[in-house]
Amino acid sequence: LEGKELSVIGAIQELTRILVGQNPLDIELHWRKWHMTSCWKGVTDFTAMSGLEQAMWDITGKVLNVPIYRLWGGPVREAIRAYTWPGPYSTPEQCGEASAYAVEKLGFTGLKFDPFGDEYFTISPAGLDFAVRCIKAAREAVGPKADIAVDGHWRFGPQAAIQIARALEPFNLLFLEEPVPSDGNEMLARVRAAVNVPLAVGERYYTRWGFWPLLTERLVDVIQPDICHAGGILELRKIAAMAEPCGVTVAPHNPNGPVSLAAVVQFAACTPNFLITESVHTRTLGNELVKGPLLVQDGYIPLPTKPGLGIELDEAALGRYPGNPKDIWFPKKVVY
Secondary structure: OOOOHHHHHHHHHHHHHHOOOOOOOOHHHHHHHHHHOOOOOOHHHHHHHHHHHHHHHHHHHHHHOOEHHHHHOOOOOOEEEEEEOOOOOOOHHHHHHHHHHHHHOOOOOEEEEOOOOOOOEOOOHHHHHHHHHHHHHHHHHHHHHOEEEEEOOOOEOHHHHHHHHHHHHHHOOOEEEOOOOOOOOHHHHHHHHHOOOOEEEOOOOOHHHHHHHHHHOOOOOEEOOEOOOOOOHHHHHHHHHHHHHHOOEEOOEOOOOHHHHHHHHHHHHOOOOEOOEEOOOOOOHHHHHEEOOOOOEOOEEEOOOOOEOOOEEOHHHHHOOOOOOOOOOOOOOOOO
């Protein structure tokens, strides 16, 4: 949980007081105990629960000698589609070049961009023009070979978000992600009523209770739960099941490490309304931390056949990279 690593460590220590010595295959029972016996819950709790739950699913799959997706009815696809972040770029021309490289050389069929610089809540005419020229260059570079998504990183007010969505509509976006702050749904509802671009939200929501209003109020076309924060693999299955009869697809938020990717792949394998997942092709350090890491091949991740999550942690490699708390990304300047 970026910027809250020490909080999560504390939450794990608290949750394990009722876990140590118990059967790790009783996953639903342990999750319900954690959820029902705590008076105070927040994203640090659910992040801790997600990590412990993923570990228990890994144990369960290895005890039964099957990939986790076999325990949920089997796969509905043979490979998992992924998108990446082309770049770096500082001009629209470079954005187009990076896009072409990601598609032609790396094989991705999905790209995502945040072309908005340091602007916050409002957007200037120059900022909007730069963003439009970047996405225009990307679309011209890849044509119909790849989907393009745009991420607002939950920092614009509704007026700016509506401006952005209308300006980008000609480029046939896969979705516009987190266009407004996700602390409440009122601003999102205003954007939803005013634009025709598909909207995606969810990286800062957790549990099925958190996602339920997005579905019942018909606010989004795509939900983006994070398997490391929303409550775990089974919780994502439940969230996706709620979304399916609403006609909403699932594109998991996944800028994380190799264990997160492995969990997403297991989830996506057997989720009918899965759309695409995030994969940052420049973050290769994580592949050193596991034995047999899952890799993107021509824009897709083949399903693993090994039991459990399909990977093994490399304890020696982990020891070479001690964990340290880090500051979360934020715009260099804030303009209200």
